[in-house]
Amino acid sequence: MHTFAELSQQFDLHFKNRQFPQQPEHLYDAAQYILDLGGKRVRPVSVLLAQEMFSELKTDALHAATAIELFHNFSLIHDDIMDKAPLRRGKDTVHSLYGESTALLAGDVMLVRAYEQFSKMDTAYRNEAFDLFNQTAREVCEGQQMDMDFENQSDVVMNQYVHMITLKTSVLLAACMKMGALIGGASPACQDHLYAFGKNLGIAFQIQDDYLDAFGDPEKFGKQVGGDIQSNKKTFLLIHALQNTDQATRNELEKLLKSSDSGKVDAVLSIFKSCGVDAWAESEKSAYTALALEHLEQVKAADHAKIHMRHLVQYLMNRES
């Protein structure tokens, strides 16, 4: 069994070669560009970690991991177009560099390329992996649409928000875990526990994301703290604050959201603190993490096989950027 860092290296070795044909150059350079921006590769490495809980590392897990990473990057390209985002990881987004039309197409062809990975897999589990991938891809699109719908909706409540985030981001991590387990030869029950593990871990991960954006250490965070507040993004923190404060503070918060004053971020943060949003976020994050770990506990695998998965949990939950 390998650590996250070791599997990350294995994945990079597999993934670093150009994933596309040479021609048409413009299309495939645009697609390759975002892959070359790097990232933590948490999702594909999770496939490998989950697979290794049950058997020696298989090439098919690398194919599945590749499919997931290509899918993730497809969604990033299209999300950046929708958000009109100029930067990703501090670099130009695909559409700012190559134009919107080529970026749109590069996303499309990236999704097709993700599907192509399934042709390489053993037929013993190919169909199940394919169905899981389809379901997940559909749900991610649904989550993205709900997120856009929420932008124009002032009365979003917490359970709707959790449902949206689950679809938009958590089901993909859940699918990574389950796909690894499936390829590794785990029982259906263990696959389901790993799915639930990934899903809850994903929600905890998103709460941590939202928390860092508001309360992170500016020295370590890497991005400007308060970005979500500045752009009026609905987050766990904001939904909680709106639902758990008196009418006067709620009115003030809603007024601040509509403004673009220079003091906006500080004012919202001060309301967040007065509602105890920071402590609440910490406790929610812990609750989802604990739920994730309970499901990991239920997985029938030797305890030493779970150790690297627990390290992943610690790594994701204690990160400061």
Place this chain on the structure above:
Amino acid sequence: MHTFAELSQQFDLHFKNRQFPQQPEHLYDAAQYILDLGGKRVRPVSVLLAQEMFSELKTDALHAATAIELFHNFSLIHDDIMDKAPLRRGKDTVHSLYGESTALLAGDVMLVRAYEQFSKMDTAYRNEAFDLFNQTAREVCEGQQMDMDFENQSDVVMNQYVHMITLKTSVLLAACMKMGALIGGASPACQDHLYAFGKNLGIAFQIQDDYLDAFGDPEKFGKQVGGDIQSNKKTFLLIHALQNTDQATRNELEKLLKSSDSGKVDAVLSIFKSCGVDAWAESEKSAYTALALEHLEQVKAADHAKIHMRHLVQYLMNRES
């Protein structure tokens, strides 16, 4: 065996139900909207026609036909975004009605839905059908990119243009024919002949499209004649004219292309006629059609099994709109 009209009815019966879940409403209404705009359904019905050449109509052919029609509509939604087209079939495009972001996502989820059809197919040919679909999907994206690249390129020659059109439009019709044959139980050689039949028919179809846009009967065409000329679209006709005229006429043509005079369409048409572009297009269309029919001839199937396919050829090539 059934006629095109009968199979078209069968397909509609299968396809008329909503193809998507109810929620999120905005996303799936946008996706369903374009399907409800209708169309001739040439591609899905071709799958059924090809399948019936070899065996009784199978449900799997309906699944394959659905995948193809969903894919085709995915590409229409995204193409319309790229072209900033306000209308399709005389109605609002998806993005003009639902906004660009929802249209983009509706296209994405339509593509995922297309892939989901493969889960329903018999495993005897599922993987081959899936590989063919992936290859085709990739090529269609490549063709669309080449088409965009050509917009900024003044020296596109005929064989490059034919290659682009083949990828952008013909391989999909080719894949329809081959997928039908595959599901019907045809030999690999017959599948390949039907692929070549569809590919050449697709090119002939496109030449007919370009011809009608320039020389069609305004009473019957349904759209404004000269639309391609007005929007400076590269077509078979334009590429041929640029390549087969003297330098002075070429200069005049290039000057006209850059202008937006009210007399532009008439002036370009008159140059087209002086170069004999209309007769050339008729003869090219006939040549590709003949090539298609030669491949159909090579298919090992009873002659009466080919009759509806020949009717399709006549229908596509003699249409006036």
